[in-house]
Amino acid sequence: MILRLAVAALMAFMTLPTLVVIAVSFNPTAILSFPPAGFSLRWYENVITYPQFQRAAVNSLLVTGGAVAVVLPVGTLAALALERGRLRGRSVWTALLLSPLVVPGVAAGLGFLILAAALGLLRSRSVLIAAHVALVLPFVVRSVWVSVRNLDPALERAAASLGATPWRAFRRVTLPLLRPGLFAGLLFAVVVSVNEFVVSLFISNRVTEILPVAMFTYVVNYTDPTIAALSSLFIVTTFVVVWLADRYLNLSRVFLQH
Amino acid sequence: MELRGCTRDYGAVRAVDALDLAVHEGEFLALLGPSGCGKTTTLNLIAGFVEPTAGRILIDGEDVTGRPPHLRALGVVFQSYALFPHLSVRENVAFGLRERRVTAAEIERRVAEALELVRLDARGRQRPAELSGGMQQRVALARALVYRPRVLLLDEPLAALDKKLREEMRDELRAIQRSVGITTIFVTHDQAEALGLSDRIAVMSRGRIEQLGTPREIYERPVTRFVADFIGASSMLRGRAVAADRVVVTGGPPLRVQGGAALRAGEEVELAIRPERVRLAPGPGDNVLDARVEGLVYQGAQTEVTARLDDGQRVLAFVTEPTSVPLQLGQIVRLHLPADAFMVLA
Numbered sequence: 001m002i003l004r005l006a007v008a009a010l011m012a013f014m015t016l017p018t019l020v021v022i023a024v025s026f027n028p029t030a031i032l033s034f035p036p037a038g039f040s041l042r043w044y045e046n047v048i049t050y051p052q053f054q055r056a057a058v059n060s061l062l063v064t065g066g067a068v069a070v071v072l073p074v075g076t077l078a079a080l081a082l083e084r085g086r087l088r089g090r091s092v093w094t095a096l097l098l099s100p101l102v103v104p105g106v107a108a109g110l111g112f113l114i115l116a117a118a119l120g121l122l123r124s125r126s127v128l129i130a131a132h133v134a135l136v137l138p139f140v141v142r143s144v145w146v147s148v149r150n151l152d153p154a155l156e157r158a159a160a161s162l163g164a165t166p167w168r169a170f171r172r173v174t175l176p177l178l179r180p181g182l183f184a185g186l187l188f189a190v191v192v193s194v195n196e197f198v199v200s201l202f203i204s205n206r207v208t209e210i211l212p213v214a215m216f217t218y219v220v221n222y223t224d225p226t227i228a229a230l231s232s233l234f235i236v237t238t239f240v241v242v243w244l245a246d247r248y249l250n251l252s253r254v255f256l257q258h
Numbered sequence: 259m260e261l262r263g264c265t266r267d268y269g270a271v272r273a274v275d276a277l278d279l280a281v282h283e284g285e286f287l288a289l290l291g292p293s294g295c296g297k298t299t300t301l302n303l304i305a306g307f308v309e310p311t312a313g314r315i316l317i318d319g320e321d322v323t324g325r326p327p328h329l330r331a332l333g334v335v336f337q338s339y340a341l342f343p344h345l346s347v348r349e350n351v352a353f354g355l356r357e358r359r360v361t362a363a364e365i366e367r368r369v370a371e372a373l374e375l376v377r378l379d380a381r382g383r384q385r386p387a388e389l390s391g392g393m394q395q396r397v398a399l400a401r402a403l404v405y406r407p408r409v410l411l412l413d414e415p416l417a418a419l420d421k422k423l424r425e426e427m428r429d430e431l432r433a434i435q436r437s438v439g440i441t442t443i444f445v446t447h448d449q450a451e452a453l454g455l456s457d458r459i460a461v462m463s464r465g466r467i468e469q470l471g472t473p474r475e476i477y478e479r480p481v482t483r484f485v486a487d488f489i490g491a492s493s494m495l496r497g498r499a500v501a502a503d504r505v506v507v508t509g510g511p512p513l514r515v516q517g518g519a520a521l522r523a524g525e526e527v528e529l530a531i532r533p534e535r536v537r538l539a540p541g542p543g544d545n546v547l548d549a550r551v552e553g554l555v556y557q558g559a560q561t562e563v564t565a566r567l568d569d570g571q572r573v574l575a576f577v578t579e580p581t582s583v584p585l586q587l588g589q590i591v592r593l594h595l596p597a598d599a600f601m602v603l604a
Contacts, residue, residue: 163331
């Protein structure tokens with residue numbers, strides 16, 4: 001009984017801020033009051049029609065898409081190399097590739113800013129993509145690595161004995177068996193990249209900024225519930241994606257195996 | 259299939275040591291030995307999963323040393339079966355045919371044929387995980403045979419099965435191998451399997467072949483102490499030859515030894531004898547030694563008797579039950595060691 005109450009209290013504590021934001025987003029008036037004074041969808045309309053949000057949404061799509069396109073193959077190769085490769089200093093590589101960036105986001109952001117300035121790339125989305133790759137790589141490597149560790153090396157030998165070239169064995173046996181890890185990695189990469197704020201703030205401008213940065217800029221200037229509406233959209237989307245993934249890809253299996 | 263002077267080192271460890279082995283066409287050959295004797299490395303050398311440090315590998319007279327495994331056209335059945343878990347039984351079996359760019363119609367025909375051979379025609383659509391261990395084993399066999407490889411390699415294929423199933427699969431394996439007529443090399447540490455299945459056995463120890471011969475030769479005429487000890491149970495007796503066919507073992511009467519090469523008088527020899535050949539003698543006679551009973555293990559059909567000779571050497575005897583007079587510990591018995599039962603070890 002006490003345990004159950006404790007769990008309920010914990011759940012409430014964790015979800016309450018989120019629920020407050022969603023409630024506030026339906027406010028009919030231009031103040032962030034709680035509880036809401038009525039019900040209205042006007043702030044959702046504002047989110048969709050506000051030009052800077054539209055531009056930022058496109059940027060988010062490009063940056064996250066670009067980062068994922070780079071990080072999935074790179075992360076897969078890294079995971080294979082960690083497990084199979086003849087590596088000097090494997091433990092160092094493992095620690096580096098499996099742990100998320102430990103430096104503060106501000107420091108990392110500053111570093112990317114200085115580098116981008118030196119390379120003359122400050123107006124380009126490619127810096128954002130590069131930064132996001134660095135930030136999500138550990139998540140991808142870790143999830144693929146779990147799948148690689150569960151892979152019986154005899155399967156690739158079997159494929160070779162049956163006449164498959166190394167590339168064909170990879171395509172027909174290794175890659176399909178890494179799929180759960182790849183999906184989990186993809187999911188993590190998307191969630192982390194879409195929500196990334198601190199580093200992105202340093203290296204984007206009004207033209208290249210992604211949604212979280214645009215939201216921050218908006219909050220600095222206005223205090224109406226538009227931002228609550230956009231946040232609610234973020235929350236619901238993330239929740240649905242993770243729920244679907246867990247339901248159809250059995251995420252718990254991917255993460256609980258090791 | 260032939261290995262010529264094949265050596266394989268892992269760092270400072272020599273897993274396979276200058277191995278020569280020629281396998282006949284259509285033959286079922288067992289590589290038998292304790293773990294770490296180099297038998298699995300030998301199989302991996304043939305399959306191409308590891309390359310020899312020295313020596314050459316020939317298949318059908320063709321030198322395949324250094325050729326990657328996918329170009330060797332061999333069939334391999336792994337100890338863990340290594341079935342592809344994401345493919346159906348049918349797709350598993352079709353794998354090798356697809357890699358050989360066989361037409362779809364031909365694939366369908368030959369997969370059906372192979373599944374029929376291993377009596378799994380009804381299971382084609384299922385995933386390997388849905389099948390029992392014995393069925394998975396048969397899928398692995400069908401997958402390795404369907405593209406008609408030049409040689410079939412089996413790595414402890416029965417080790418993962420329980421005892422009853424193992425015996426069933428052993429007979430089935432042999433029947434399938436006979437009907438297909440494929441040259442087969444079979445790695446095992448189980449002597450009963452090797453004796454029951456193979457045309458010839460290569461007994462391996464420390465990276466070398468100790469003896470190569472038919473199961474009967476290996477069992478009845480082991481040439482080294484290792485083979486005599488590893489295959490079946492044997493008692494070892496040290497003695498000194500006094501004539502071409504006489505050996506004194508305990509200082510007792512000389513024993514007649516028959517069937518081996520002529521001995522030189524004065525030579526130290528080591529004899530081995532199978533426990534099922536040792537008899538209890540009713541009275542004194544030729545090749546009869548006195549011994550004191552030290553151990554009795556009743557096993558129903560027979561009793562395992564451990565007896566010690568005057569000089570401390572031990573002889574194991576299987577005495578068929580029921581015995582006329584029950585044996586007792588400490589009792590002195592007369593052991594008859596027939597002249598033709600002795601094996602002279604190198």
